[in-house]
Amino acid sequence: MSAPLVLLPSDEVPQDHLPTNSSNPLRLGPGLRILSQPSSKGTNHVLTATQAGLLTTDAKRNTVSILSFPNRRYIPTVNDFVIAQIHHSSVDFFHCMVTPHTAHALLGQLSFEGASKKTRPMLKQGELVYARVQSVGVGAGAEVELTCVNPATGKADGGLGPLTGGMVFDVSTGMAARLIRASSSSAENTDAIEGLVVLSELGKKLESLGGFEIAVGRNGKVWVDCSNAAESAVKVTIAIGRCLQETDQQNLHPHDQKKLVTKILRDMKLVS
Amino acid sequence: MFGPIASLSQLNRADGSASYKCPATGYSILGAVNAPIELPARRDALKPEEATVEVFVKPGTTTAGVGERYVEGILRSVLGKIVLGREKGFPRRGVVITLAIVGGENVERGDSYLTILPALLHAALLAMISASVPLSMTFSATLLGVTKSGDIVRDPSPTAAKAAVSLHVFAFSSKNHLLLNESEGRFEFDTWELVRERALSICQGVISSDGDVTMDEGTTSASLNGFIRETVEDQVYSDYAYKLDSI
Numbered sequence: 027m028s029a030p031l032v033l034l035p036s037d038e039v040p041q042d043h044l045p046t047n048s049s050n051p052l053r054l055g056p057g058l059r060i061l062s063q064p065s066s067k068g069t070n071h072v073l074t075a076t077q078a079g080l081l082t083t084d085a086k087r088n089t090v091s092i093l094s095f096p097n098r099r100y101i102p103t104v105n106d107f108v109i110a111q112i113h114h115s116s117v118d119f120f121h122c123m124v125t126p127h128t129a130h131a132l133l134g135q136l137s138f139e140g141a142s143k144k145t146r147p148m149l150k151q152g153e154l155v156y157a158r159v160q161s162v163g164v165g166a167g168a169e170v171e172l173t174c175v176n177p178a179t180g181k182a183d184g185g186l187g188p189l190t191g192g193m194v195f196d197v198s199t200g201m202a203a204r205l206i207r208a209s210s211s212s213a214e215n216t217d218a219i220e221g222l223v224v225l226s227e228l229g230k231k232l233e234s235l236g237g238f239e240i241a242v243g244r245n246g247k248v249w250v251d252c253s254n255a256a257e258s259a260v261k262v263t264i265a266i267g268r269c270l271q272e273t274d275q276q277n278l279h280p281h282d283q284k285k286l287v288t289k290i291l292r293d294m295k296l297v298s
Numbered sequence: 299m300f301g302p303i304a305s306l307s308q309l310n311r312a313d314g315s316a317s318y319k320c321p322a323t324g325y326s327i328l329g330a331v332n333a334p335i336e337l338p339a340r341r342d343a344l345k346p347e348e349a350t351v352e353v354f355v356k357p358g359t360t361t362a363g364v365g366e367r368y369v370e371g372i373l374r375s376v377l378g379k380i381v382l383g384r385e386k387g388f389p390r391r392g393v394v395i396t397l398a399i400v401g402g403e404n405v406e407r408g409d410s411y412l413t414i415l416p417a418l419l420h421a422a423l424l425a426m427i428s429a430s431v432p433l434s435m436t437f438s439a440t441l442l443g444v445t446k447s448g449d450i451v452r453d454p455s456p457t458a459a460k461a462a463v464s465l466h467v468f469a470f471s472s473k474n475h476l477l478l479n480e481s482e483g484r485f486e487f488d489t490w491e492l493v494r495e496r497a498l499s500i501c502q503g504v505i506s507s508d509g510d511v512t513m514d515e516g517t518t519s520a521s522l523n524g525f526i527r528e529t530v531e532d533q534v535y536s537d538y539a540y541k542l543d544s545i
Contacts, residue, residue, distance in 0.1 A: 030542050032531045035380075035433035036472050057430070059382075076382055076432035078530045080538050095306070096537055098430040099313040099333065101387035127335035128391075162386075200537070221540025275310065277537065 033075040033092060044073075045085045055082075055091020096200020096274075100125050100245040102170045106159045107184065107206075109194060109243030110172060112149045120149055122157070122172060124245050131170040133157060138174045139182035147188055154189040154249060156241050185241060192239070192251030195267040199246040201274040206242050224273045224283040228266055231287060231297055235262055258296060265294045301525060304420065306428040306533040314429020318421040319401065322453035323441070325417040326401030329425035334391035349383030349393050355418065356398045357405065369411045369418065373397075376469060376478050377422055382432040393431055395422050403456045410482055413459045415467045416441045419478075420526070427530055437477050438501045438522035439469035442493050444485060450496050466490070468497035472523055 031043060044052065054060065057077035063070045075081075079094035102108070102124060110122035113130055121130040133155065138147055149155065157172040174186045197205075208220040225240075232238060236254030243249070248270055252262045268290055273283050291297040300321040309315035312330035319326040334349060353373045355366040373395070381393055397418050405411060416439040423436060443454035443462035451458065459465055464483030471477050481490065503521035535542060 030535075030538075032534045034436050034472070034527055034530055035427070036435035057432075076385065076434070077430045078427045078534070079430070080534050080541070093538065093541075094430040095314065095428050095533065097307050097310075097312075097314065097428070099335075101334070103386075127332065129336050221543070277539065279540070279543075 031081045032079070033081055034078045035074075035076055037075050039073040039075070039081065039090065043081060043083065044090060045083045045088050050088050053087070053089045055089055057092030057094055058090065096198045096204075098199055100199045102131070102159045102162050103244075104159055104162060106244040107186075107242070108157055108159060108172070108245045109189070109241060109247040109249055110155050110157050110245075111194075112151055112153045112155065114151055115149065120155075122155065124170065124172075129169065131159075131172050133172040133174065137172075138187060139180070149188060154194060156186050156189055156243070156249070158186060189241060189249050189251075191253050192249050193263050193267065194247050194249045195271060197246055197248055197270055197274045199244070201270070202242050202244055202246050202248070205248070205270075206244065209242070221280055222273075222283070223280045224269050224278075224287060227284050227287045228269060231291055232262060232266075235296065238262060238266060240266070261294050261296055265290050265296060301520070302417075302420070302522075304424055304525075304529045306424055306529065307537075312425075312429075314425050314427070314431070316421055316424035316428055317400075318417055318424060320417045320453065323413055323417065323455055324402040325399065325414050327414075327417050327421035328398045328400050329421035330396045331393065331422075331425040331429040331431065333393035333426075333429055333431050334388045335394060337392035337394075345383075347384060347389050349381060349388040349391055351378040351381055351383075352392055352394045353377065353422070354394070354396045356396065358399045358401070359404055363407060365405060365407065365409070365411045369415060372415065372478070372480065373418060373422060376419065376437075377426070379477070380433050380435055380437065380471075381426070382434055385432040388432070393426070395425065397421055405456075409456070410459060410465055412465045412467050412480055412482055413441060413454070413456055415439065415480065416453075416469075419469060420522075423526065424529060428533070435471045435473060435475075436523070436526055437469050437471045438526055439467060439478065440497050440500045440522060442466045442468070442497055444483075444489055444493065448489070450493055452496075452500060464489070466493045466497070468494060468501070470498060470501040470523075474498070474502060 058073055059076055061072050061074055075092055077092055077094045079092040082093050083090045108124050110124050113121045113123050118135055120133040122133050124131045135146055157174050160171045160173040162170050176183045204220045208222045238252035241249040250263050250266045252259050255262045269287055302320045304318045306316050308317055309330055314331040317328050351374055353370045355370050419439040441453055443451045443459055444464045445462055464485040467480045469478035501522045
């Protein structure tokens, strides 16, 4: 593994940092673009950065991308999971808010599992859905479309659909991406994947209270529900939200994350 | 001479933010960027395939006036050229940059606004980098004053700037292109050329006779482009400490 490389806009990606896997074509992630420079012997292609951040490569999937600052705004990308809030509904669509100050995303009235004209969820203003970005359109000012089913199977894979109960917390988009990576990576080293131990620690400590359920949206939202905890459900929800937000804002190390969990649970009188 | 002080991503709710303080002139700027967001009543912008860059300058003690409008115009044209407004999610949307002057002397009505321009440019650039707005290049800017005796002074204080015969602001991109030149006062072309060379050496570090930038430790950190790079690298290292520790 070569030394970490930080690129600024207009910096070129050095050849020796690119993955050497030649079986499938190199894929560019966000923050990079390819420029062609005509020269004496044909055209030269160089990869340059358009955003500042850490250069990361994945040798297995043959990708190269830039990890940029975690506080950035979420830009919808096809197949991302997001938590959207219903703003209003019209004849064919629910108009949902994904990020503040942007146009509403559209969610079809019938794009839920098993929905038909007669049986479909009647969502009201302010309710939450866990949805997948279906299309972002082509060209300027195109609308973002969401869906709550997998169009191939007609099933709600991965917990898609309306989120009932619980509470939603805002985190940075970088933290949301980190939570998703941590949960999707293989379970061989469960502690400290992506430097995150806060969730496994909370899971251990709150097992006696009935555990909890979370959903992470790429747009920087985390939905937390622990309806099993009976009378302390509200307290547990808020404790989990606070742990996640403080880990994010203070950029805590795994060691400090464990301390934070213990401190917050004691403050809220959940675990003695 | 003390270098400038800057830090990134200080505000939680903005998409990107930066604070910048220049000890020589005393100005301190807080910049915030929100991008890409929907601009009201801009759906039929003149260039529908590109993002619109909006800049707002807020003085610390009064409301914005003619001077702020003027400097906003300069900033908008420079920053609008380096933003890649056709990237995904950006066309027809807005890149809104708000720069608050939080420290330093007030720029009175009728005073030259050039003294504060480099600080505003740096704060806006760092805030855009922190918001991950796609950019074609980075830049750095400097203010130079020419005194009555013909000396070139770097970053003159507001009082020294009032006494100067001419004031010049230069911005150079990371590839050594001249991006911006604003000059005020009486000067001759030979003076301008000297000032330009001096500005280039401040922004890029000392250039030796064979045209190469000398890369020893002292000069790279003293150049303004090197300063921008170091500020960004520091922030990336602290944000991704969890990733870099494990390598």
